[in-house]
Amino acid sequence: MSRAAKRRFEGSASEPHKVLLSLFKQFGHRYSVHEVFSDFVEIAALSISNSVDRHHAEAREKRYKEIVRRYERVDRERFPQMFGALVQTFEDLVQGWVPNGDGLADVLGQTYMMLELGNDKAGQFFTPYPVSRLMARMNIGDGAPFVQRDGFVTLSEPACGAGGMVIACADALHDAGHNYQQTMHATCIDIDPRCVHMTYVQLALLHIPAIVIHGNALSVEAWSTWFTPAHVVGGWGEKLRFRRRAEAMRELLQSAKRVNETEVGDRAADEAFRADGTPIPAAALRVLVPDDQLALF
Template identity: 45%
Template sequence: MSSYGEIVKLLAANTGAKRMSEVFDNFVEMAALALRNAVDVRESTVWEAREAQYLQIAGRYDRAELDRFAETLALVTMEMQREPCDVLGRLYMELELGNERLGQYYTPYDVAQLMAEIQIDSVVEQVQRDGFANVYEPSCGAGAFIIALSQAMLEHGLNLQTQLHVTAEDIAPQAMYMIYVQLTLLHIPAVVRRRNVLTLETFETWPTPAHVLGGWGRKLRVVRAINGSRRLIIAPPQETTEIPADALEVQR
């Protein structure tokens, strides 16, 4: 049974004098901050800054509202397990936040699935050739394409933890938080960046737990040392191309 209706009710109960867009943003930001700090060095400068950021947002809500956020994250997690897809992107659109924000829309998941079907053969070939697929997506949004591609890989009998690594970039903080939460819940090794893909200015770099626990920082450094700049699958456009070498710089 789908949890979307219950998730919408929980978020709506937290609005009060707030706009739904603010409540949704606060929810995904706090979820992302909590998951990110779980795999960072505790009490480091950046860890403490994120913790302060989390507490500053939490201070806008009472205990009951914070409990509803925790229940919301639990339902999102269950929904991702029940039917892996772009859950947060779908919620964003069902809450009509795209209209509220003057044309910011997320790719419908069925379109992402079609794109993944077009790409899957080249991904399988890269796994057979290199041992894993190294996927790069600029302007990643909430991650619909990456999620659809990961599910297509599973259908082909591939292991997401050992045969897929993702580098995802978007300039919007909200998009970074959304894709980070979803890739974390799906246990996909990834480095998520808030980055201007035109100027190549990077503001934040967040490795997922699967990236850290899987030792992917070391793996990618070895690959880069052996082969130099890697060929990565990019969408959009839907073709294999070279990316700047610094896009492979990762933490840990």
């Protein structure tokens, strides 16, 4: 991140966000900032997941203990402080939310870039949130057609990063007068586990219904799945199943309509007339013209 961008951030960041950044830098030289950040977002994701996902709870609790065991007690105690600062950062954003004005933010994406953890060689950059917000408004509009038809909008983000685009879509729906917690569901995928954890934590704290998948969208592989609390308590599994059934029914009806229109067209094309104006049956024509031969008359 450039010096100018850092100065802008320092001038506009909330106090809890500044506290969060300072806590990352208090671990000393024993742990790299990169390691601390990755461990923080993972244990935060594990803690949130275990409050709603009992199926994966045992394995994720074991993983949680493996991570925290690597840190001294004084360092372990910083993690809940960091999580508290993150929660307060989002709380301040929501409290100051003005429609079509100041909105939400990709807090962890900003934090990641402020700590200079981006991988330039891999082309890893987090889209500035104002750009994400503009793109969301251009793509989703006010969401009215989708909400009126299905009751909610579904999003698919195959390279989710920190979840900034999904947050921006929630922002756009809020500006349009919709409650995004009831009218939006996201499916997010990323090949980087750190990005998966960042996305999961942010969407969970904003109570966005979502499924976050650690996987490869190109090879259609999935290694772990994370359900946000909003997805679980909102009964979104059943809502999505109902929508899939409705879409299948619509597709079936549309297919039947297309078949019917094709048959009507075929009948019209098959009709020929005798000299006295009476039609010649299509079956009689097929005797004269083999099915695999192009008829030019």
